[in-house]
């Protein structure tokens with residue numbers, strides 16, 4: 001029997017979450033963001049659940065090829081555009097739409113030979129200060145692009161840094177939205193502004209966004225946990241990581257657990273050894289000390305980690321779960337067989353990170369099934 005650990009990708013949850021995002025922006029088209037191998041879920045595994053999107057957006061040209069080979073003929077957008085001139089050949093061949101965020105990318109396009117002109121998204125750096133033209137140089141970039149025979153249509157795009165919270169005590173997107181609106185005032189073209197957080201927290205009409213770009217929300221994670229959890233946003237987990245108990249131990253008071261004796265039993269207790277460790281992508285920092293553990297579901301019931309996370313195992317408290325034993329299902333995040341949900345955001349918070357990082361870090365050795 002293979003080691004009892006498995007991840008499950010939930011097609012119905014992906015479908016539900018995508019519709020939930022659409023409901024937040026009913027007149028907009030949806031880019032399903034599937035970068036980083038669909039946030040660790042696997043592009044091929046999420047394709048069915050997300051195929052009602054209007055397009056797929058990602059960074060990696062190899063991932064774009066994978067979507068085309070799944071038979072997708074609709075739009076695909078490269079969110080960082082081309083990394084070198086010859087990437088444009090693949091854009092022409094596969095009909096990829098691409099972001100233009102710097103002058104070099106315009107130079108490359110101007111020198112590119114293509115039968116079909118390209119659909120491009122011109123990116124503004126409205127305050128995030130990663131990719132894009134500053135508001136003051138945006139219009140001249142647009143004019144340059146618009147003069148190229150290689151360009152079919154230009155869309156206008158920016159990305160928010162603080163859509164999930166306030167920024168310096170103010171509305172988190174206000175400064176960027178104002179900069180974008182001002183610099184694009186009389187420019188034609190579709191606009192793309194909202195990531196998941198902006199889709200959930202702001203009205204699409206106010207933003208005037210023709211294309212929303214939800215990533216994390218499709219996968220069922222709340223963008224602003226702990227202010228709001230995924231249940232508040234009516235999102236469902238798209239990934240479950242589950243393993244089984246492979247051994248139990250009865251401890252006396254003062255016995256310790258695992259490496260570094262990081263947890264010491266305060267009274268007699270029973271623990272379970274679970275077939276999941278950091279080599280599976282479970283964060284080591286989610287180890288359980290006496291003061292604090294990370295939640296897990298054992299047969300659908302909440303308990304916590306006790307002792308350090310090791311490479312292949314974690315230890316969990318079974319003291320109040322006498323029916324649990326070898327073979328009992330342990331849900332590390334996602335949905336248990338009973339229907340109980342442990343949000344990845346809650347686990348991530350215990351590991352001082354965000355749901356994004358845990359999803360993306362699911363290890364290669366974990367078998368994945370799609371339901």
Ligand SMILES: *Cc1c(COP(=O)(O)O)cnc(C)c1O
Pocket residue numbers: 033035079159194195196197213214215216217
């Ligand atoms: C990753 C990404 C998104 C999606 O962000 P989420 O927070 O996951 O919704 C949207 N736009 C761009 C440009 C991105 O790189």
